[in-house]
Amino acid sequence: MAEQPFPEMALLAQVLAADNTEAPSLHTTRRGSQPPAPGKGSEDSKPPPLLSRRNSILSRRSSFGMVPGSRRPSIGPWMLHRRVSFTGLPIFQPILKTRLENTYRMGPDKGCKFNVERVQRVLEGTLARALGATVYSPQGSAPLAQSLTELLQSQAKEVVPPRYKLVCHVVLGQQGQQSLVVASRGLWDPETDSFASATFSNASLFAVATVHGIYFE
Numbered sequence: 001m002a003e004q005p006f007p008e009m010a011l012l013a014q015v016l017a018a019d020n021t022e023a024p025s026l027h028t029t030r031r032g033s034q035p036p037a038p039g040k041g042s043e044d045s046k047p048p049p050l051l052s053r054r055n056s057i058l059s060r061r062s063s064f065g066m067v068p069g070s071r072r073p074s075i076g077p078w079m080l081h082r083r084v085s086f087t088g089l090p091i092f093q094p095i096l097k098t099r100l101e102n103t104y105r106m107g108p109d110k111g112c113k114f115n116v117e118r119v120q121r122v123l124e125g126t127l128a129r130a131l132g133a134t135v136y137s138p139q140g141s142a143p144l145a146q147s148l149t150e151l152l153q154s155q156a157k158e159v160v161p162p163r164y165k166l167v168c169h170v171v172l173g174q175q176g177q178q179s180l181v182v183a184s185r186g187l188w189d190p191e192t193d194s195f196a197s198a199t200f201s202n203a204s205l206f207a208v209a210t211v212h213g214i215y216f217e
Contacts, residue, residue, distance in 0.1 A: 106217055107192055112161040114194045114213035119156050123198035123209050126155050136174045136205035145172040148207065156196075156211050167212040175206050182208045189215065 130148060137144075153168040160166060171182050184195075192215040200207045 108161060108163065108215055113192060114160060114164060114196075114215075116194050116196045118159050119196035119211055119213070120198055122155050122159055123152060123196060123211065124200070126152055127198055127200035127207055127209060131200055131202065131205070131207055133202065134205060138174075141172050141205075145170045145207075148172070148209065152209050152211065160213055163216050165214045165216050167214065169210045169212075171208040173206055175201060175204055180206075180208075182210070184210060184212075186212060186214075188212075 127148075130151060134144075149168045149170045152170065153166055156166055156168070169184065171180075173180065186193075186195075193213060195210060195212040197208065197210045199209075
């Protein structure tokens, strides 16, 4: 006679078979107060790819103002200089002055001294042309004297030899039949330095111009 299984064992086998075939799938839930976000397509549900070391370096380089796919920034002139300030501008080196060799000349060449007669004729002609019929004005005497000084100095430079420094002085006053003496003193070399003076007067004003020529060693 064949052995028959106990009824309790048969019932337990049926219960285990039913659990394996009809057990529902388990779902994980978040413990937060917000409900889980609704599921999207298959592409959105994929996890983001992990960046490798090379990709991270490229992303750092692009963060300096270089957008991927754009043109490479041009190299400005600041890249050609070694020293750059904190603002990015180049620090230019100071321009060195040209140094000339000594000439060892202590005096002017022969025939190149200050010519008093020639400079005096220039002064007289310039005063006559500038103050022909000018009327004296207390308010305009100061700018007039300054402009005369610049004019006489520029005219005298054209007839004075090189290496001479000129000092021009003009006295301008109202003509009132008064007496006036203009004097000047200076420390110079009488062998090379000299001066020229000229006077002009009309019915309204008078002017005394003096140009000193000092040889520059």
